Amino acid sequence: MPLTAGIVGLPNVGKSTLFNAITKAGAEAANYPFATIDPNVGIVEVPDKRLERLKELVKPQKVVPTTFEFTDIAGIVKGASKGEGLGNKFLANIREVDAICHVVRCFDDENITHVSGSVSPADDIETINLELALADLDSVEKRYDRVKKQAKSKDKDALEMLTVLDKIKPVLEEGKPVRMLDFTSEELPIVKSLFLLTSKPVLYVANVAEEDIANAEGNKHLEVVKNIAAEEGAEVVTISAAIEEEIAELDDEEKAMFLEDLGVEEPGLDKLIRSSYDLLGLATFFTAGEKEVRAWTFRKGMKAPQTAGVIHSDFEHGFIRAETIAYADYDALGSEKAAREAGKLRSEGKEYVVQDGDVILFRFNV
Numbered sequence: 337m338p339l340t341a342g343i344v345g346l347p348n349v350g351k352s353t354l355f356n357a358i359t360k361a362g363a364e365a366a367n368y369p370f371a372t373i374d375p376n377v378g379i380v381e382v383p384d385k386r387l388e389r390l391k392e393l394v395k396p397q398k399v400v401p402t403t404f405e406f407t408d409i410a411g412i413v414k415g416a417s418k419g420e421g422l423g424n425k426f427l428a429n430i431r432e433v434d435a436i437c438h439v440v441r442c443f444d445d446e447n448i449t450h451v452s453g454s455v456s457p458a459d460d461i462e463t464i465n466l467e468l469a470l471a472d473l474d475s476v477e478k479r480y481d482r483v484k485k486q487a488k489s490k491d492k493d494a495l496e497m498l499t500v501l502d503k504i505k506p507v508l509e510e511g512k513p514v515r516m517l518d519f520t521s522e523e524l525p526i527v528k529s530l531f532l533l534t535s536k537p538v539l540y541v542a543n544v545a546e547e548d549i550a551n552a553e554g555n556k557h558l559e560v561v562k563n564i565a566a567e568e569g570a571e572v573v574t575i576s577a578a579i580e581e582e583i584a585e586l587d588d589e590e591k592a593m594f595l596e597d598l599g600v601e602e603p604g605l606d607k608l609i610r611s612s613y614d615l616l617g618l619a620t621f622f623t624a625g626e627k628e629v630r631a632w633t634f635r636k637g638m639k640a641p642q643t644a645g646v647i648h649s650d651f652e653h654g655f656i657r658a659e660t661i662a663y664a665d666y667d668a669l670g671s672e673k674a675a676r677e678a679g680k681l682r683s684e685g686k687e688y689v690v691q692d693g694d695v696i697l698f699r700f701n702v
């Protein structure tokens with residue numbers, strides 16, 4: 337299962353517009369013939385300048401970027417945690433994603449109604465955080481009662497769980513997210529086992545007006561989002577969803593001109609894809625042959641055999657070694673042959689922790 341980031345936000349903040357941009361920018365279907373077609377999932381290519389450079393150097397028949405998945409999550413309203421609106425479905429959908437992209441309205445437009453009357457990022461963020469915190473509080477309280485009974489008999493696991501629940505409960509009671517807390521390495525697996533919504537990593541997506549993209553600093557709404565994110569230890573990406581939708585339909589040349597006119601270097605969507613990828617602890621390795629140069633996604637910290645398994649399970653089971661060249665060496669020396677001659681091609685074994693940018697040829701037995 338690929339990791340996915342869910343797009344959430346109050347009604348009318350620009351979620352559908354952003355999701356349309358994502359589907360329009362969508363990955364070339366021909367490269368991923370077996371990808372499931374779920375209307376709520378948008379698959380995008382991960383922008384990577386290194387892949388372009390490898391293409392230049394290797395001149396392969398084909399270049400395949402790696403991809404990332406966004407999931408569109410049905411609207412949330414106040415009271416969702418009590419089943420209001422599409423409440424239960426919303427919470428179930430959030431439970432299934434690995435990270436949350438929280439779209440916050442930072443554009444003023446009298447013609448577009450705001451659900452609570454005026455544009456206020458702080459209130460919007462609080463509304464959603466509160467619904468998620470209440471849903472978490474509900475599951476924590478149920479757990480608490482059970483664990484308390486077990487802890488009476490001095491059960492070690494129950495006592496450890498109780499300590500964690502005691503730490504989490506007051507934060508949720510204040511309507512705050514669990515991700516604000518610091519946990520010890522012993523506590524972390526316990527927190528994970530609770531599958532809380534507010535412990536998922538969050539990226540705030542500030543949706544600003546077109547005129548604010550190049551110079552968003554003066555936008556007071558954006559300042560509010562940045563302050564909240566800093567307090568929570570979350571990241572902020574600034575985009576203008578309406579513009580992203582337009583950009584997604586252009587070809588490369590038109591896109592470059594359009595971006596220049598706007599005074600920005602890259603589409604906001606590219607920043608969003610990269611930040612989501614980082615948020616999930618993902619990284620990229622490359623395979624570079626004459627037939628195909630390709631980028632692949634792996635989780636940071638994965639060892640060579642597991643990483644080989646990203647390509648095919650046979651590569652993992654029959655793993656012998658990973659002939660590896662760091663991207664910087666490949667870039668500087670220009671070819672596999674030159675890297676080999678310069679002693680920059682390493683033969684790595686089962687314990688090697690793959691690094692972002694590694695260009696790898698896996699040797700394996702079937």
Ligand SMILES: Nc1ncnc2c1ncn2[C@@H]1O[C@H](COP(=O)(O)OP(=O)(O)OP(=O)(O)O)[C@@H](O)[C@H]1O
Pocket residue numbers: 345346347348349350351352353354411443445448543544545546575576577578579
């Ligand atoms: N950055 C922006 N600047 C100006 N208008 C925008 C911007 N982003 C979105 N809009 C406009 O705001 C309106 C609401 O956007 P959209 O329908 O995408 O919201 P939504 O969050 O999906 O709402 P719902 O949850 O109700 O479906 C649309 O008319 C859209 O064109």
